[in-house]
Amino acid sequence: MATKTMIGFQHLDNTITAVQCDDTGLLESTGVTLNNTYNNLDSVKELIENGINNIDNPFGVIGTNLWSITYSDKEKFAKQHTERYKYFYVYSEADNKWYVSSNEDQTFKSLTEELAK
Numbered sequence: 001m002a003t004k005t006m007i008g009f010q011h012l013d014n015t016i017t018a019v020q021c022d023d024t025g026l027l028e029s030t031g032v033t034l035n036n037t038y039n040n041l042d043s044v045k046e047l048i049e050n051g052i053n054n055i056d057n058p059f060g061v062i063g064t065n066l067w068s069i070t071y072s073d074k075e076k077f078a079k080q081h082t083e084r085y086k087y088f089y090v091y092s093e094a095d096n097k098w099y100v101s102s103n104e105d106q107t108f109k110s111l112t113e114e115l116a117k
Contacts, residue, residue: 005030008077008090009048016071016090018080019048025087027100027114034089034098035111044091074099078106 005025008018023030038047048068071077078088081103088101090108098111 004085006077006080006085006088007034007048008071008088009044010074010090010092010094012093014073016074016077017048017068018071018077018088018090019051019068020085025089025102027111030087030089031098031100031111031115034091035115038091039098041093041096048091074108078108081106 005021005023006018007021008016010016021030023033038044071080074090077090078101081088081101083103086103088108089111090099091097092099099108100111100114101108
């Protein structure tokens, strides 16, 4: 079974709208792409709502217009870690930044700080 990634958007009320990403989720691929390309509120909302699914972009993200699930908070979102969904990324509307967790460490940490290690 291929490993996929969940990408979420944490609204001001702390609910998270999550979509699936076909990328493996590794910091050096998914993390860098999210941090460098989808690094402001408008671009993240566009990514979550419409996704990316074209032949020129292997980063395939299924937007909310096709599939999504809502979680009441980050803790419930993190409990979804499985062999299929190993990495979770969430963009906080309140903080305007990305956080990441993995099966090995389900605590959400600043993506920028994790990439700097």
